[in-house]
Amino acid sequence: MDLAVSVDTRGDRAAAIYRALLSALRDGRLRPGDRLPPTRALAGDLGVSRNTVATAYDRLTAEGYLEGRVGAGTFVTSAAASPTAARGRRKPATLRPRADWTYSPARTSSADERPRYDFRVGIPDAELFPFDTWRRLMTAELRLRANSPGSYAEPSGHLGLREAIARYVGYSRSVHAEVDDVIVTNGTQQGLDLVGRVMLAPGDVVAVEEPGYPPARLLFASLGARVVGVPVDAEGLDIAQLPERARLVYTTPSHQFPLGIAMSLARRRALLAWASERGAAIIEDDYDSEFRFTERPLEPLHSLDQTGRVIYAGTFSKTLLPSLRIGYLVAPPSLRSALRAARQLSDSHGPMAPQAALARFMDEGLLARHIRRASKAYAVRHELLVRGLAERLGDLVEPVPSAAGLHVAARLRDGMDIDTTGAVRQAGGEGIALDALPGYCAGAAQEGLVFGYGAVVADSIGEGLARLSALLRRAATKP
Amino acid sequence: MDLAVSVDTRGDRAAAIYRALLSALRDGRLRPGDRLPPTRALAGDLGVSRNTVATAYDRLTAEGYLEGRVGAGTFVTSAAASPTAARGRRKPATLRPRADWTYSPARTSSADERPRYDFRVGIPDAELFPFDTWRRLMTAELRLRANSPGSYAEPSGHLGLREAIARYVGYSRSVHAEVDDVIVTNGTQQGLDLVGRVMLAPGDVVAVEEPGYPPARLLFASLGARVVGVPVDAEGLDIAQLPERARLVYTTPSHQFPLGIAMSLARRRALLAWASERGAAIIEDDYDSEFRFTERPLEPLHSLDQTGRVIYAGTFSKTLLPSLRIGYLVAPPSLRSALRAARQLSDSHGPMAPQAALARFMDEGLLARHIRRASKAYAVRHELLVRGLAERLGDLVEPVPSAAGLHVAARLRDGMDIDTTGAVRQAGGEGIALDALPGYCAGAAQEGLVFGYGAVVADSIGEGLARLSALLRRAATKP
Numbered sequence: 001m002d003l004a005v006s007v008d009t010r011g012d013r014a015a016a017i018y019r020a021l022l023s024a025l026r027d028g029r030l031r032p033g034d035r036l037p038p039t040r041a042l043a044g045d046l047g048v049s050r051n052t053v054a055t056a057y058d059r060l061t062a063e064g065y066l067e068g069r070v071g072a073g074t075f076v077t078s079a080a081a082s083p084t085a086a087r088g089r090r091k092p093a094t095l096r097p098r099a100d101w102t103y104s105p106a107r108t109s110s111a112d113e114r115p116r117y118d119f120r121v122g123i124p125d126a127e128l129f130p131f132d133t134w135r136r137l138m139t140a141e142l143r144l145r146a147n148s149p150g151s152y153a154e155p156s157g158h159l160g161l162r163e164a165i166a167r168y169v170g171y172s173r174s175v176h177a178e179v180d181d182v183i184v185t186n187g188t189q190q191g192l193d194l195v196g197r198v199m200l201a202p203g204d205v206v207a208v209e210e211p212g213y214p215p216a217r218l219l220f221a222s223l224g225a226r227v228v229g230v231p232v233d234a235e236g237l238d239i240a241q242l243p244e245r246a247r248l249v250y251t252t253p254s255h256q257f258p259l260g261i262a263m264s265l266a267r268r269r270a271l272l273a274w275a276s277e278r279g280a281a282i283i284e285d286d287y288d289s290e291f292r293f294t295e296r297p298l299e300p301l302h303s304l305d306q307t308g309r310v311i312y313a314g315t316f317s318k319t320l321l322p323s324l325r326i327g328y329l330v331a332p333p334s335l336r337s338a339l340r341a342a343r344q345l346s347d348s349h350g351p352m353a354p355q356a357a358l359a360r361f362m363d364e365g366l367l368a369r370h371i372r373r374a375s376k377a378y379a380v381r382h383e384l385l386v387r388g389l390a391e392r393l394g395d396l397v398e399p400v401p402s403a404a405g406l407h408v409a410a411r412l413r414d415g416m417d418i419d420t421t422g423a424v425r426q427a428g429g430e431g432i433a434l435d436a437l438p439g440y441c442a443g444a445a446q447e448g449l450v451f452g453y454g455a456v457v458a459d460s461i462g463e464g465l466a467r468l469s470a471l472l473r474r475a476a477t478k479p
Numbered sequence: 480m481d482l483a484v485s486v487d488t489r490g491d492r493a494a495a496i497y498r499a500l501l502s503a504l505r506d507g508r509l510r511p512g513d514r515l516p517p518t519r520a521l522a523g524d525l526g527v528s529r530n531t532v533a534t535a536y537d538r539l540t541a542e543g544y545l546e547g548r549v550g551a552g553t554f555v556t557s558a559a560a561s562p563t564a565a566r567g568r569r570k571p572a573t574l575r576p577r578a579d580w581t582y583s584p585a586r587t588s589s590a591d592e593r594p595r596y597d598f599r600v601g602i603p604d605a606e607l608f609p610f611d612t613w614r615r616l617m618t619a620e621l622r623l624r625a626n627s628p629g630s631y632a633e634p635s636g637h638l639g640l641r642e643a644i645a646r647y648v649g650y651s652r653s654v655h656a657e658v659d660d661v662i663v664t665n666g667t668q669q670g671l672d673l674v675g676r677v678m679l680a681p682g683d684v685v686a687v688e689e690p691g692y693p694p695a696r697l698l699f700a701s702l703g704a705r706v707v708g709v710p711v712d713a714e715g716l717d718i719a720q721l722p723e724r725a726r727l728v729y730t731t732p733s734h735q736f737p738l739g740i741a742m743s744l745a746r747r748r749a750l751l752a753w754a755s756e757r758g759a760a761i762i763e764d765d766y767d768s769e770f771r772f773t774e775r776p777l778e779p780l781h782s783l784d785q786t787g788r789v790i791y792a793g794t795f796s797k798t799l800l801p802s803l804r805i806g807y808l809v810a811p812p813s814l815r816s817a818l819r820a821a822r823q824l825s826d827s828h829g830p831m832a833p834q835a836a837l838a839r840f841m842d843e844g845l846l847a848r849h850i851r852r853a854s855k856a857y858a859v860r861h862e863l864l865v866r867g868l869a870e871r872l873g874d875l876v877e878p879v880p881s882a883a884g885l886h887v888a889a890r891l892r893d894g895m896d897i898d899t900t901g902a903v904r905q906a907g908g909e910g911i912a913l914d915a916l917p918g919y920c921a922g923a924a925q926e927g928l929v930f931g932y933g934a935v936v937a938d939s940i941g942e943g944l945a946r947l948s949a950l951l952r953r954a955a956t957k958p
Binding site: 096106218224 | 503507509510513514516520523552570573574577578579580582583584585587588599601602603605608610613614617618621622624628629631632633634646649650653655664665666668669676677679680683694697698701703755758760784785787788790800801802803804810811812813814816820821824825826827828829830831832833844847851933934
């Protein structure tokens with residue numbers, strides 16, 4: 001590191017360094033608390049003697065801009081802050097996104113303090129995650145160094161992890177995958193992006209569920225696709241209403257997001273037949289089906305598919321933690337090269353050490369153990385939540401039956417007139433975090449509530465629902 | 480985890496489990512070496528007694544499909560491999576990329592064994608990286624847990640790292656950045672992708688350097704842009720030849736990739752004036768300017784720019800390691816929200832623990848120390864390489880003067896008739912890894928060679944060049 005100062009090699013070099021540093025202080029490149037390079041290092045960088053640099057530092061120290069701290073180095077003093085100039089020159093705001101870029105960042109869950117009644121949707125319980133084991137595995141991988149080479153790596157991901165995933169989806173989800181069918185991604189979202197990049201031309205029609213998962217809809221739209229919402233009923237996606245020309249159908253058959261419905265076997269077969277007739281592709285997003293409570297799962301679309309039309313997307317964001325940023329696609333060989341190229345063009349490849357650590361985690365049976373343990377905890381919360389909903393809110397909302405995952409949806413009962421979006425906003429002010437169903441609708445708002453139970457403390461469920469019930473009743477009585 | 484077997488609740492349940500497991504073995508979902516779930520766990524999952532599962536396991540063990548290993552569990556035997564059926568059914572290759580998707584994955588450097596004479600381009604020396612310190616910092620961050628919450632994080636990256644980067648570019652590169660101007664990316668490539676997503680509509684013209692950095696050109700093309708190559712001469716990008724309608728100019732002014740030229744100050748000013756007149760944006764990719772050997776750097780475009788037209792892209796892939804997968808953009812406030820949204824749509828956000836560890840690494844002055852140390856090692860290799868090129872190959876090629884970075888280019892001298900692409904391929908067979916200049920040309924091939932010295936062992940440089948010299952002379956004499 002060096003100061004980008006230009007020091008004329010003739011004349012008083014110490015004065016030139018002094019002026020350069022002063023200029024850096026004035027325009028905010030050097031700020032209070034910053035440490036300056038050691039005199040020896042700066043002298044080497046600038047090709048001057050150490051004394052010359054020391055002279056400049058001494059002068060600025062005498063003037064109160066810098067201070068030496070014994071054993072720590074030379075620092076910019078707080079007095080050096082220049083209130084008028086410290087922010088630097090402001091440049092005009094000339095660069096703009098393209099005209100049809102209408103996307104704003106969504107609020108992130110980590111921006112909130114943890115709410116008292118935490119029904120936030122889509123996040124697992126970090127308390128259940130075996131951090132000590134994970135740290136042991138990561139440390140071991142970082143010790144190997146083999147996973148941190150100086151070179152660029154295979155875009156489809158760590159070989160050992162792809163092998164572990166191929167086995168895992170095989171026996172946990174009866175999804176048949178060869179190791180080369182697996183592409184490791186930074187979570188499901190990147191998997192959707194890679195498929196979109198590779199398959200969608202501008203104007204192509206993509207069918208998504210309505211209500212559905214907003215980040216998928218927005219992503220496909222941002223890639224130039226025409227996104228059409230297709231209603232979901234008690235059997236899942238309504239195949240009869242799929243747009244005729246859809247090139248891609250994005251669906252969550254195991255546990256519809258956000259309603260929680262499992263797509264019926266008849267619908268699954270109908271969707272596969274539909275895609276086969278039209279030459280369409282299907283993305284099956286199986287984001288949280290590992291947590292099941294009451295019945296055997298239906299076969300994934302991927303297993304039922306005989307025609308190679310299904311791309312299966314999985315993630316460790318729900319089974320483990322979103323902060324791992326690891327998901328995967330199981331894609332047909334005919335897309336393999338294109339998806340690897342898309343990953344390379346997007347971001348070269350992912351970090352290898354966590355992928356190697358996760359491979360070990362799976363190979364040692366620790367993922368299976370974690371899922372069993374977490375499932376038990378979530379089953380308790382699911383049960384408490386469903387029971388509580390019936391008892392406390394049963395006359396206002398009708399829970400959608402669901403047997404898996406980390407959240408439960410409830411539609412407003414007929415005749416009820418509550419602005420659920422407003423009510424949820426109000427609940428947030430009282431320490432109750434949950435989602436309103438209209439937030440998942442691109443078309444006409446469907447009134448209802450979505451409760452996550454991944455992060456909620458079991459003991460707080462009853463109390464949270466009681467408070468929410470009172471709040472909703474107040475909202476309902478106001479005309 | 481569970482076996483996706485469907486067990487009829489009536490009838491002989493042990494027999495049903497036996498058949499389901501056998502079917503999983505036959506179609507390759509269970510493979511030799513796989514561990515079966517513990518009987519207790521599978522019994523719980525299936526809602527049967529543990530004895531029922533044990534009966535099924537016992538039968539398969541007796542038949543040679545499974546074996547119990549004391550203290551470890553029940554495993555699929557190697558004899559259980561079914562050569563005819565184990566690969567599972569093959570589905571037809573019906574899914575295809577969009578018609579204009581023409582991209583294939585590039586060969587990755589890690590796919591090679593380390594060559595004996597390692598002049599590979601664009602990779603730093605992993606031997607110089609302080610792995611022990613890095614592991615200590617990572618372990619500390621993983622212990623905190625705060626960086627691995629159950630929730631989703633800010634898409635622009637870890638706050639502490641953005642602060643450290645804002646300071647770093649301020650005093651190492653005189654790039655003025657507020658913390659909110661910094662967006663952490665998975666390396667430079669993702670930074671380019673985010674800018675492209677946000678700014679480019681299909682058909683927009685993007686100007687790139689010719690020869691230039693292929694992943695940038697291919698990325699912008701894959702986003703639907705019309706990419707135009709602009710020649711590079713001894714002063715850098717030839718501004719007079721920029722396409723009139725370019726919306727975006729991608730350039731490497733500090734150390735042109737791959738030629739190594741620094742853009743002259745006159746050209747820098749001309750480029751800024753050009754962009755300001757046309758309303759174009761500039762991406763300044765400053766990928767390896769930290770390693771400088773002989774002269775003071777020119778001011779970055781970002782610092783010279785008064786009109787807010789420059790997006791600055793930096794990376795830790797060269798200063799530290801590509802496997803960290805951490806780079807950054809410094810972007811004007813007018814693009815901030817769009818870039819954050821694009822990052823969220825791409826892959827939500829990056830992993831936080833390595834970002835937090837890197838922030839500490841920078842705050843403790845360890846990055847500065849590492850760069851000083853690495854610069855010394857690279858300066859030695861640069862010197863040996865430049866001298867060796869003059870001595871061994873001076874009559875065949877003309878090295879392009881360069882004062883920074885991790886590679887040196889050399890053009891074939893006038894009158895020389897060597898197919899450098901073929902010669903480089905042949906050199907690879909003799910353990911000499913380097914690049915041919917035509918690989919960086921999208922238009923007419925410019926014959927020449929590109930030598931990386933990030934990974935090369937200093938002692939092997941002379942010998943490698945001697946062997947290459949002999950090989951090129953053989954290639955030159957063959958008509």
